[in-house]
Amino acid sequence: MSSLEIRDLHVAIGEKPIVKGLSLTIQSGEVHAIMGPNGTGKSTLSKAIAGHPDYTITQGDVLLDGESILEQEPDERARAGIFLAFQYPSEVPGVSIANFLRAAVQARMSEGEELDATAYYKRLYQKMDLLKIDRKFTSRSVNDGFSGGEKKRCEILQMAMLEPKFALMDETDSGLDIDALRIVAEGVNTLRGPGLGVLMITHYQRLLNYIVPDFVHVMYDGRIVKSGDKSLALELEARGYDWVKQELALT
Numbered sequence: 481m482s483s484l485e486i487r488d489l490h491v492a493i494g495e496k497p498i499v500k501g502l503s504l505t506i507q508s509g510e511v512h513a514i515m516g517p518n519g520t521g522k523s524t525l526s527k528a529i530a531g532h533p534d535y536t537i538t539q540g541d542v543l544l545d546g547e548s549i550l551e552q553e554p555d556e557r558a559r560a561g562i563f564l565a566f567q568y569p570s571e572v573p574g575v576s577i578a579n580f581l582r583a584a585v586q587a588r589m590s591e592g593e594e595l596d597a598t599a600y601y602k603r604l605y606q607k608m609d610l611l612k613i614d615r616k617f618t619s620r621s622v623n624d625g626f627s628g629g630e631k632k633r634c635e636i637l638q639m640a641m642l643e644p645k646f647a648l649m650d651e652t653d654s655g656l657d658i659d660a661l662r663i664v665a666e667g668v669n670t671l672r673g674p675g676l677g678v679l680m681i682t683h684y685q686r687l688l689n690y691i692v693p694d695f696v697h698v699m700y701d702g703r704i705v706k707s708g709d710k711s712l713a714l715e716l717e718a719r720g721y722d723w724v725k726q727e728l729a730l731t
């Protein structure tokens with residue numbers, strides 16, 4: 481059992497405060513969704529947890545299994561089991577997915593430890609079978625002419641290979657086309673289980689028709705202003721975000 485605890489987190493970009501006191505604890509096995517209007521700080525939250533250097537944590541803490549990760553470099557956080565998906569990995573022509581994933585797996589290993597090629601391919605093929613990915617897929621170059629769906633498939637496979645404790649998934653603001661949505665949903669539903677905690681960040685309720693979260697949180701102006709179960713997502717779809725803002729204005 482692992483936990484990821486976000487404790488009164490404040491994040492600034494330059495001088496500008498974006499996340500303004502956000503607290504949330506995710507246990508392994510749980511899927512949490514954060515929803516909220518554009519510009520509310522959702523992507524800032526996920527990048528700050530992953531350790532992106534442009535995001536300054538001005539207050540609060542992030543703890544993995546009770547230990548602060550804020551002093552750790554992004555690669556140390558990744559090695560500790562935090563995976564940030566949906567970051568638009570750039571095209572890497574000439575590097576096959578198989579080799580790209582191998583480098584990613586190797587990078588998560590401790591110094592001096594060598595990745596055994598036979599064992600690696602065995603595991604890769606197991607994960608591909610699990611996710612129903614065609615063997616031909618891994619000989620293609622990373623993101624070279626990929627469709628939205630293929631990019632997602634590559635990321636889900638990467639997640640399956642790295643076996644993170646916590647996956648932070650930030651749906652892009654432009655959203656996902658239906659093919660990409662289905663791939664992400666099937667992938668997450670296949671990988672979800674007692675060893676994995678998921679923070680699913682989404683602008684759209686749609687995704688949550690396919691990935692049923694255990695908890696739903698509404699983020700507004702850098703804070704979580706409302707939490708509930710999956711019915712909250714349905715309510716948001718039906719009523720939009722304005723009623724949440726109105727409720728806030730009354731309190």
Ligand code: ADP
Binds near residue numbers: 516522524534
């Ligand atoms: P969301 O993901 O909820 O749409 P973001 O975290 O992307 O919100 O953005 C929150 C706020 O931070 C927005 O007002 C946005 O303009 C600002 N912002 C995001 N990235 C940067 C950046 N690199 N430099 C300056 N401001 C930024």
Ligand code: MG
Binds near residue numbers: 523524651652653
């Ligand atoms: Mg965003």
